[in-house]
Amino acid sequence: MPNYDELEAKVINTGSCTVCGACILACPNSHIKFLEGKPKRPKKTLDCVSCNICYDACYVLRPGIAEEIEGEILGRLEKGGIGIHRRILAAKVKDQNIAKVCQDGGIVTAMLLYALNKGLIDGALVVGRDGWMPVAATAKTRDDVLLASGTKYGVVPVLKELRAAIVDHGLSNICVVGSPCHIQAIRYLKHRSLPIASPVKLTIGVFCRENYYVHAISEKLKEKGLDSSQVDKFNVTDDFNIYTGGKKLSFPITEVKSCVPRHCLTCQDYSSELADIAVGSDGSPEGWSTVVARTAQGEAIIADMEKEGLIETMPLENLATIEELAARKREKGKQTRDIFKLKDEGLDNKAIAARLGITESRVSHRLEGT
Numbered sequence: 166m167p168n169y170d171e172l173e174a175k176v177i178n179t180g181s182c183t184v185c186g187a188c189i190l191a192c193p194n195s196h197i198k199f200l201e202g203k204p205k206r207p208k209k210t211l212d213c214v215s216c217n218i219c220y221d222a223c224y225v226l227r228p229g230i231a232e233e234i235e236g237e238i239l240g241r242l243e244k245g246g247i248g249i250h251r252r253i254l255a256a257k258v259k260d261q262n263i264a265k266v267c268q269d270g271g272i273v274t275a276m277l278l279y280a281l282n283k284g285l286i287d288g289a290l291v292v293g294r295d296g297w298m299p300v301a302a303t304a305k306t307r308d309d310v311l312l313a314s315g316t317k318y319g320v321v322p323v324l325k326e327l328r329a330a331i332v333d334h335g336l337s338n339i340c341v342v343g344s345p346c347h348i349q350a351i352r353y354l355k356h357r358s359l360p361i362a363s364p365v366k367l368t369i370g371v372f373c374r375e376n377y378y379v380h381a382i383s384e385k386l387k388e389k390g391l392d393s394s395q396v397d398k399f400n401v402t403d404d405f406n407i408y409t410g411g412k413k414l415s416f417p418i419t420e421v422k423s424c425v426p427r428h429c430l431t432c433q434d435y436s437s438e439l440a441d442i443a444v445g446s447d448g449s450p451e452g453w454s455t456v457v458a459r460t461a462q463g464e465a466i467i468a469d470m471e472k473e474g475l476i477e478t479m480p481l482e483n484l485a486t487i488e489e490l491a492a493r494k495r496e497k498g499k500q501t502r503d504i505f506k507l508k509d510e511g512l513d514n515k516a517i518a519a520r521l522g523i524t525e526s527r528v529s530h531r532l533e534g535t
């Protein structure tokens with residue numbers, strides 16, 4: 166029976182683990198901890214001998230499962246573009262007290278506050294921070310939601326928090342906010358009908374081109390004479406942008422490619438294709454969010470927030486931009502996955518290039534994340 170040892174050998178130690186936190190959540194004995202940026206089992210115990218729960222909870226081991234789930238929850242398959250959706254628009258929150266603490270249009274925060282007020286949810290899994298280190302947290306109140314606003318770059322096992330949300334906080338209608346990988350992971354647990362996933366009633370995914378190791382970014386900033394503790398906001402466009410003391414500093418995104426985890430280099434989901442609602446900034450003017458309502462539930466939430474005057478909306482200016490970003494991530498992710506596979510088989514860059522019919526420099530660019 167495949168147990169933690171196999172999970173470690175096939176996913177965690179190969180750099181394929183997206184640190185979603187599902188295995189940590191699923192272990193009935195709490196044997197798996199988030200240690201040194203990875204899910205780790207510090208002590209091997211007899212419980213693991215005839216148990217496969219953590220192995221079973223890992224969506225990374227099920228290639229093709231995202232397509233199956235897409236068909237299940239969205240009614241059809243559509244590979245390409247930004248995924249299946251009922252409505253796409255640009256939006257921003259009207260309440261300036263919310264807007265001023267948020268990353269872009271404040272739509273994620275506004276939706277969570279709306280869903281809490283309406284009783285659609287009694288809490289949410291969100292990402293807070295310790296310095297700039299992202300930390301999975303449970304939000305039950307307006308203050309909790311506002312405290313979690315803003316983007317923190319860095320891997321974070323959001324789903325590990327689900328047990329505490331249910332058991333310690335007594336929640337039964339939960340929204341999961343996460344990157345595309347977190348959303349795929351929770352959809353997989355729901356698809357498998359794991360009882361621990363049943364209180365999750367809503368998913369809000371953010372767009373994601375790539376993520377970074379927090380310590381590696383801090384080191385990069387140090388090289389530039391900057392201290393990350395003085396940064397007010399990070400934001401990634403075609404540049405890596407840092408806001409500090411009212412100033413904006415930008416440098417080319419290629420300079421932080423060495424800070425991108427391996428699992429992000431092979432990732433193919435840019436726009437949280439399995440979320441009820443996906444939100445990003447690409448495609449909209451500064452201070453606005455691009456909002457993609459995929460399910461009927463997601464569409465109804467946006468429509469009601471509009472009706473209640475909570476958000477300002479307008480047609481999306483730049484659909485082509487996000488379609489292109491989605492296509493580029495899919496193509497790069499697939500190619501990089503194939504390159505890593507051949508690399509792991511022991512082929513050198515020249516042999517990989519010949520096998521895949523691409524140039525050697527393309528192989529090295531992909532391995533560097535460019």
Ligand SMILES: Cc1cc2nc3c(=O)[nH]c(=O)nc-3n(C[C@H](O)[C@H](O)[C@H](O)COP(=O)(O)OP(=O)(O)OC[C@H]3O[C@@H](n4cnc5c(N)ncnc54)[C@H](O)[C@@H]3O)c2cc1C
Pocket residue numbers: 266267268269270271272273274275290291292293299313314315316317318319320321342343344371372373374375376377401444445446447454
């Ligand atoms: C790693 C990462 C990469 C991203 N890359 C892109 C991109 O390439 N293009 C693009 O258009 N948008 C990207 N985004 C999304 C963008 O930064 C905003 O999160 C999004 O536009 C929502 O803005 P908002 O004002 O509605 O969010 P807010 O209302 O400020 O709320 C932000 C929410 O994000 C959650 N969050 C914060 N950090 C993380 C994290 N590390 N993992 C999961 N959830 C988190 C918090 O729980 C919070 O509820 C990325 C986000 C992350 C986390």
Ligand code: SF4
Pocket residue numbers: 168169191192193194195196197206212213214216217218219220
């Ligand atoms: S007890 Fe089961 S779920 Fe927990 S670590 Fe061992 S094999 Fe994994």
Ligand code: SF4
Pocket residue numbers: 172176177181182183184185186187188189204222223224225322350
């Ligand atoms: S379940 Fe998530 S955290 Fe655990 S090994 Fe798989 S990808 Fe990593």
Ligand code: SF4
Pocket residue numbers: 183344345346347373374375376428429430432433434
């Ligand atoms: S690039 Fe993919 S794996 Fe990496 S954080 Fe974003 S969604 Fe997750």
